[in-house]
Amino acid sequence: MSCLRLDPALACAIALVPLSFLALSPPATAQRVEQSVQCVIHPSVEVQLGSATVGLLSEITVERGHHVRQGDIVAQLESSVQAVELTMAELRASSNIESEIARTRADLTELRGARIEELYARQIATAEQYEELQAERRLVALETERAAIEARAAQLERDRAETMLGLRRIRSPIDGIVVERLLSPGEFVHQDAPVLRLAQIDPLHVEAYLPAAMLHAVKEGMVATVYPQEPVGGAHVAEVAVVDQIIDAASSTFGVRLELPNPDGAIRAGLRCDVAFHAAP
Numbered sequence: 512m513s514c515l516r517l518d519p520a521l522a523c524a525i526a527l528v529p530l531s532f533l534a535l536s537p538p539a540t541a542q543r544v545e546q547s548v549q550c551v552i553h554p555s556v557e558v559q560l561g562s563a564t565v566g567l568l569s570e571i572t573v574e575r576g577h578h579v580r581q582g583d584i585v586a587q588l589e590s591s592v593q594a595v596e597l598t599m600a601e602l603r604a605s606s607n608i609e610s611e612i613a614r615t616r617a618d619l620t621e622l623r624g625a626r627i628e629e630l631y632a633r634q635i636a637t638a639e640q641y642e643e644l645q646a647e648r649r650l651v652a653l654e655t656e657r658a659a660i661e662a663r664a665a666q667l668e669r670d671r672a673e674t675m676l677g678l679r680r681i682r683s684p685i686d687g688i689v690v691e692r693l694l695s696p697g698e699f700v701h702q703d704a705p706v707l708r709l710a711q712i713d714p715l716h717v718e719a720y721l722p723a724a725m726l727h728a729v730k731e732g733m734v735a736t737v738y739p740q741e742p743v744g745g746a747h748v749a750e751v752a753v754v755d756q757i758i759d760a761a762s763s764t765f766g767v768r769l770e771l772p773n774p775d776g777a778i779r780a781g782l783r784c785d786v787a788f789h790a791a792p
Contacts, residue, residue: 547785550719552739552771554710554780556685559693561705562588563678568700571707575692579683579709586706590679597676600669609658617651624648687711688776712780717749717769719786723758726765729788730754737771738785743778747771749786 566588573585627644630636691708700706717737721729733751738744753768769786771778 556711559705
């Protein structure tokens with residue numbers, strides 16, 4: 512196709528558009544685009560893993576290249592003080608002495624109160640004794656309520672100590688691999704010092720830039736075929752996940768992201784590739 516008498520970039524972009532995209536009636540079967548587009552394969556997630564609190568790094572349990580699961584402990588800060596605080600909080604939370612004291616006092620007050628009420632009904636006990644009984648009953652009720660509050664506070668303190676200890680353990684937020692260890696045991700961890708770099712490689716993201724003429728031809732959910740460069744090679748099915756709605760004026764292209772399943776990790780992130788889109792049947 513000649514590009515004469517047209518803007519060169521626009522004419523060549525139009526030349527790449529398959530006839531199946533321009534036809535009024537789409538073909539009955541899916542067809543591969545005649546001209547594939549270059550692309551790059553990336554991890555779907557990359558994480559600079561840090562710590563929620565500062566402290567001395569005591570242990571890293573993984574090495575570069577190790578596979579990790581979401582929630583795995585990958586590193587730990589020095590936490591002996593927090594461990595002792597948790598033990599003390601668990602001891603207080605498990606104790607019911609205050610509640611037993613309040614219950615015993617309440618039982619004793621009720622026994623004494625029954626006798627005084629009987630004597631008061633027979634006009635043997637004085638009104639002052641009866642009023643003292645009612646005041647003691649109110650005090651016992653307040654002591655019982657205070658014991659319940661203190662028991663709940665002890666449980667919350669235990670939960671707090673457990674959380675503080677948990678913050679000293681660094682867990683993986685994703686299923687992926689360890690790309691790099693950035694610190695070693697004995698170094699100080701702070702908010703600007705990530706410990707590990709992790710990457711999620713299932714699924715992978717395939718990034719491509721298409722000519723503006725294909726903007727209305729590529730839709731989210733479309734199926735495409737990705738051809739990674741050697742040594743991986745092969746043809747792999749991917750699905751369009753993101754289609755940019757803004758065109759780059761300088762290059763007259765727009766970005767497309769595809770999701771490429773990689774359950775066995777055979778496809779390596781960082782590879783260049785070609786991607787061929789298919790017309791909808």
